[in-house]
Amino acid sequence: MTPRKNWLPHPILTPILTAIWLLLNNSIAPGQILLGLLLGWAIPRFTLAFWPERVRIHAPGRLLHFAGVFLYDVLVANLAVARLILAGPRALRPAFVVVPLDLTNDLAISLLANTICLTPGTVSARLSVDRRHLLVHGLDVESPEELVATIKTRFEAPLKAIFEGSIKC
Amino acid sequence: MLSFALTIAFALVGAAFALSFLRLLKGPDATDRILALDTLSINAIALLVLLGIHLASPLYFEVALLIALMGFVGTVALAKFLLRGDIIE
Amino acid sequence: MNIFVEILLSFLVIAGAAFAFIGSLGLYRLRDFYTRLHGPTKATTLGVGCLLVASSIFFSVTGEALSLHEILVSLFLFITAPVSAHLLAKAALHRQLPSLAVMQNNDRETKPEHSA
Structure with missing residues (x-):
């Protein structure tokens, strides 16, 4: 580990x-x-053992765009779920769907699972x-296929671009 | 007008408490009860925020933050217990 | 207080409380555990989010300075709500709770034991 990495690990x-x-x-x-900066420097420095991997953001612009899409989807999904609950249990068509993952980064996978939980009427259940x-x-x-396709293009593709870059490593 | 809106909001959150509590009593499984407890803690946060606006006092914010923390830790601990407790039979 | 601010605040407060109510209604009303899980994780986060935005605006308008620390609570809820939902879903699958869901029949490994 280089000295600079040691001094400012994250x-x-x-x-x-x-x-x-x-x-x-x-x-x-x-x-x-000043105190905040001190804490912000000291906490990552002294808890280094818990965070062995460095987080790399390859496309900051896309991260902002993703955050916007995410907030919009949270709003829409909430309204949709509220309507479904008010419509009553008979109108529901619940289903389990398996989504194949292209992501390999741990942080990206957990972000994807969290995003799925908060958006379009879905909860991620098991990895x-x-x-x-x-x-x-x-x-x-x-239709299950459509749901998988939506999740893959809307959430997984941007997360892959942000955290893993375009080239698979 | 705001005080009127607050009254309606208090009533709605109170009804939410009652419904979650009924689910807590009804079960039928332990996971349902944990989910009901989690919902109750989130409802408590909502109630505290409303109370803060109603009394125009920023003090309740810290309580809401603490309940958010404790509710999450409790839910995770209970869910973990269900996941692990069944393995060792 | 400005009349427009008051209308906005009233709207946010009622919308937030209504979402919290709908979340709990879903918890009470739906029929199997997996569908019940949706109500609290979604409706409640947005409900509390609306209330916190209202609180932030209220204390910024009435107080002497901008009040933003409500963001922390909503940020925290947005991070933790999916985690607890995921863990509860995992626990329910582990306990093999009955589900009303239709199974997609592929991939044996991730498929839970279905007992309808």
């Missing part, structure tokens, strides 16, 4: 921790910013042992 985590500290205190006084398939439960599924 360059992305530091600003996030600082922002959380400032939000927690609800102030942007200079002293709080297969070899991390190649994700079992998804859908609340109202019209």
Whole structure:
């Protein structure tokens, strides 16, 4: 490990921790910013053993775009689920669907599972042992193939571009 | 007008509490009860935020944050127990 | 307080509480565990999210400074709600709870034991 890596092991985590500290205190006084930066530097430095891998973001622009798509989908999915619940249990067509995964990065897989849980009427239920398939439960599924295709193009493709780059490594 | 809206909101969240509590009593499985407890903790957060607006006091925010933390840890611990507890029979 | 702000706040408060109510209604009303799981994880996160946005606006307007720490609670809920839903679904599959769902018959490994 190079000295620079040792000194600042997670360059992305530091600003996030600082922002959380400032939000927690609800102030942007200079002293709080300083303390936040200190904590943001010290916490990743001393918990290095828990985070062996470095997070790399290959496409920051796409990350923002993905966040926008995600928030929009959360809103739409919530309205859809609310309507389904009000319509009553008889109208539902629940189904289990297996989604084959192209992702290999652990963080990307967990983000995908979380995104699936929060968006279109689906909950991710189980990841297969070899991390190649994700079992998804859908609340109202019209056609399983279409659901798998939507998940793959809408969520998995951008996550793959963001965390693994375009070239498979 | 805001106080009127708050009254309706309190009633709705109270009804949500009642429904989750009924599910907690009914079961039928332990996972249903854990889910009901998780929902109750989220409803408690909603109630605390409403109370904070109603009393115009920012103090309740910390309580809501703590309940969010504790509810999550509790749910994960119980779910883990179900996953592990059945393996060792 | 400005009348428009008040209308916005009232709307957000009622929408948030309504979503929380619908989430619990789903929990009570639906028939098998896997469908019940959907209500609380979705409707409730958006419901609490709406209430927190309302709280943030309220304290920014009435207080002396911008109040943003409500974002932390919603951020935390957005991260944790799917995790607990996933774990509960996993526990339910492990306990082989009956499901109303139609099984897609491929891939034996990830398929849960179906007992309808």
